[in-house]
Amino acid sequence: MTSTVPSSRLLSPRPGRRPPRVHPAWWAAAVAFVALVGAAGFRAAPGVLIDPLHEEFGWSRGSISAAVSVNLVLYGLTAPFATALMERYGVRRVVCGALVLISAGSGLTVFMNSQWQLLLCWGVLVGLGSGSMAMAFAGTIATRWFEARRGLVTGILTAGSAAGNLVFLPLVALLAEGPGWRAAAVAVALSALAVVPVVIWRLRDRPEDLGVLPYGAGPAYETPAPPPPGAARRTLAVLRDASRGGAFWLLAGTFAICGASTNGLIGTHFVPGAHDHGMPVPVAASLLAVIGIFDLAGTVASGWLTDRYDARRLLAVYYGLRGLSLLLLPSLLAESVHPPMLLFVIFYGLDWVATVPPTLALCREHFGADGGVVFGWVLASHQLGAAAVAYGAGAIRDATGSYDLAWSSAGVLCVAAAVLVMVIRRAPALPGRMTAAA
Template sequence: MTDDVAVGSSTGPFTGDPPRRPIHRAWIVAGVTLAGLVAAAAFRSSTGVLLEPVEQEFGWSRTTTSGAVSLNLVLYGLTAPFAAALMERFGIRRIVTVSLIAVGLASAATTLMTSAWHLWVLWGFVIGIGTGSMALVFGAIVANRWFVSHRGLVTGIFSAANATGQLVFLPAIAYAATQHGWRSAALVVAGLALLVSVLVALLLPDRPSDRGLLPYGATAESEREASEARVAAASRPVTSPGRTAVAVLGRVSRTWTFWALVLTFWVCGWSTNGLIQTHFIPAAHDHGMGTQTAAGLLALVGIFDIAGTIASGWLTDRVDSRVLLAIYYGGRGLSLLAIDAVLAPDVQPGLWVFIVFYGLDWVATVPPTVALCRQHFGLADSGIVFGWVFASHMVGAGVGASIAGWVRTSSGSYSSAWLLASGLCFASVVVALSIPRRRDTSTFPPEVASSHSA
């Protein structure tokens, strides 16, 4: 039995949606990719559970432990464009397998640490780079390579993996840490990462052509164009992945579209990870709400995030991505104007509306942002371009978290922080709509793509 339909089969040289099997290999690849993204998210969700027991055992301050987490966040974002270049050069399977093994071994090694610098090296440096190599650029590259039909939907599913990882594994990690100590929780994460690394090594081909297949929904004509693009790219001088990532940045930074995507995604990071994820619980506590209640509400944001991101992916296949971004940022700005009014000691109906909306909108911006990178910069460079855009997201998150903390310390209230973030979201509406309309150049050869995106 063959994998789907191979080259030279009776149904033709290639097929994007073969009749012989109901499931195209692309969907198996998508499942393995989702497992890798969930494994990375599992570690990222474990840090909040493990911080306090680690501090209690070693006597380290919150400054020491949070500094390691901050290093992790910075490297998580900055690794993305270089990881995309490495995937283009050495293949997705190799890079993701090595990254998962690094995360697994580093998580296991934390059980042996004795000094604070061990924490910084393992949590901050190794796991920061490892999880950064499996950030959203990983899912974006897989979706672009393996799917023509339903690209937006698949990108939405991948984008929801972070929330899925937190929802599925955070209770297990918290239980293990409470009942058996933080080392057992670290070993749970290590085992998960190493298990998924085996799945990736066995079941994740780099490209459909490696199995004699077309991307899902592709045609023979579009595949010939894509093959010409790959041949042209292969004929170019070989450069290091780092130089490739910087070279792509140099090219795209001369366009307004790139900076518009950077600015809007910077605001996305500010208003989600930086502001709400970091400060919602203490802000709710300022209004008299219990910490456990606030934490439960934040977990519900993750639940609605899954539905919202998948729905956004579905819409991205059908609606102008610029319009979607304008709607998402505009709605987020309005909700931030209302947050002070809905926070109270008890959960009021208005707060439920905020939680549901913010959850649906949390990373709904990812599928249309990925689509715009592909449409304007072509399939060959879109993964690296999105890596740089994603880096701006994490920088925005760090800046937003710091400024909101400074506002709370200096004024005793988060009110100005909500207003500032709301204003940035409204500005993002204008920026998103200023992006020029472009055809999707994902299946064009490089020289054709360049003429469409110039």
């Protein structure tokens, strides 16, 4: 359903004012990127802080990982509702609220002295805040502001979270090793809070708010009508309709494996796993930051490729190579950094969230106008997979004294995902309509 606002009215500049040299869509993308960087600080914290919390409070790694799991579950379950809330109440309001929750959840940990407080801060507050942003936020900005270059923009914005790891991981590790984990938690809280004024100042909900068309929109473009009341009801209705087709379950299942092998396993347990082999924590954290560096390039490249090639084949390559690299990881961990480990880090960085642009493209292809909300539900499965492995890998470490079984199991799952994505059928070209192709 669309409104009748003609594109010519949006294209007409005010008298005496020149058209902007840079389309406002790129400014919206830039502010969204900064917001994603600021919100990503917490994602750098758990892997670095597991050992300090274990040493100070005596909590098991499994119980600390449980707080990360709660965070990831709420992250995933919040995402589809956040997408609908952004449509109903505006991107700026939702994003500012999310940043405040992340800041509060990280900052309040300095006062905790029991595990339920860790679950509340790390799990509930940060989970709800981070779930309202990240990949669902990136998809909303790309869909609203861009008709052309959507895949590329999705890749750039998705890389914002990786850039957050790049910025914060070494800092969080050094603070945890020096002043202590509380200083690291405060730094993460301040970083999220500092982005709020930038969002209020520069981010607008839609290009129509500035009197322009989305980037790449032609003369036939018509402004979408406001969504009907009942954001939560619509979100659940979209899930009901999408779940009737096999494409949804294949996308959700493979993206759950993606989350398990990234946020759940490597993002949470790579640093303590490398430390088990004698590698200093700051060195291991720096390797994880290098993954963030190469993720920037890999995700942007994946967005560019998604605009040109079959998204299913791209996903099959990404998952297959990721699985093989995880199967090799137990033999690569050592006290010091060596060339094979660097090769693993570079590859895993290029592949980290390269899966997002083609997965989002398939959601749009199969579910049309509901693709953004469907992607929110697919993202929920991503975080459920991450939550299961974040806890499971910690429990494996407590039970066996090693992460080897966790690495190899995730590798097998990724190889299975490479096969499953090719089962998804290509959807017919029915813009704005949901299909049940699978």
